[in-house]
Amino acid sequence: MNNFVLTALRRDVLEANRAIPAAGLATLTWGNVSGVDRDRGVYVIKPSGVPYDELGPEHLVVVDLESGSVVAGDLRPSVDSETHRRLYTAFPSIGGITHTHSTYAVAFAQARRDIPVLGTTHADAFNGPIRCTPDLTEAQCATQYEYNTGQAIVDLFEAFGDDPLEVAAALVASHGPFVWGRTATESLKQAVICEAVAQMALHTLALNPSTTAPPHLLARHFTRKHGSGAYYGNPDAAAQPSTR
Numbered sequence: 001m002n003n004f005v006l007t008a009l010r011r012d013v014l015e016a017n018r019a020i021p022a023a024g025l026a027t028l029t030w031g032n033v034s035g036v037d038r039d040r041g042v043y044v045i046k047p048s049g050v051p052y053d054e055l056g057p058e059h060l061v062v063v064d065l066e067s068g069s070v071v072a073g074d075l076r077p078s079v080d081s082e083t084h085r086r087l088y089t090a091f092p093s094i095g096g097i098t099h100t101h102s103t104y105a106v107a108f109a110q111a112r113r114d115i116p117v118l119g120t121t122h123a124d125a126f127n128g129p130i131r132c133t134p135d136l137t138e139a140q141c142a143t144q145y146e147y148n149t150g151q152a153i154v155d156l157f158e159a160f161g162d163d164p165l166e167v168a169a170a171l172v173a174s175h176g177p178f179v180w181g182r183t184a185t186e187s188l189k190q191a192v193i194c195e196a197v198a199q200m201a202l203h204t205l206a207l208n209p210s211t212t213a214p215p216h217l218l219a220r221h222f223t224r225k226h227g228s229g230a231y232y233g234n235p236d237a238a239a240q241p242s243t244r
């Protein structure tokens with residue numbers, strides 16, 4: 001494997017992994033980010049068990065998308081590597097994945113509840129609830145556990161017909177969130193938003209367990225930021241403040 005051609009992807013994955021603790025999404029070494037190079041059929045992922053502040057580009061592991069074999073790197077990949085691989089092979093439109101055990105998203109996963117769309121903060125980023133998988137069975141845990149974790153998410157999207165780029169996240173029951181995007185950096189940003197909307201939803205449900213938001217309002221918020229009719233932001237002014 002020619003490492004040179006993966007330089008930009010390695011940088012993107014490294015920076016996204018290093019951003020996890022600063023974003024308040026992880027304790028110790030929990031969590032991992034990967035990014036895929038579809039042309040070369042590989043993804044770059046955090047190694048298993050290396051602290052974020054010691055993580056360098058040389059530690060990242062390059063894995064073959066088809067076989068799951070390590071093709072470059074001296075360390076073992078994240079134990080969740082096979083979950084990432086299953087999501088990349090099932091969802092061709094995605095380019096990066098972030099997995100964390102962030103507190104509020106995990107609370108919903110442990111309660112085995114979807115994160116409902118209760119307002120515009122959620123609707124700006126996710127065009128529907130962030131769904132929670134059923135529990136993995138004993139057989140699913142006994143062999144190919146990490147691959148089966150990814151499969152549980154894939155099954156969820158097939159069951160509901162969700163577009164993985166419109167709802168770029170899922171909760172695995174009794175475990176936590178897997179979040180993705182077009183790039184590793186975008187998946188990290190979506191993971192931050194997932195955690196924020198989980199926190200807001202928990203407080204909202206405590207105040208009013210039966211609250212809902214008007215569907216037309218939610219649809220308006222998603223479509224003004226995403227898709228062909230989007231008009232949010234200023235493409236030529238990247239530094240523009242983003243407050244609404």
Ligand SMILES: [Zn+2]
Nearest residue numbers: 100101175176
């Ligand atoms: Zn995990």
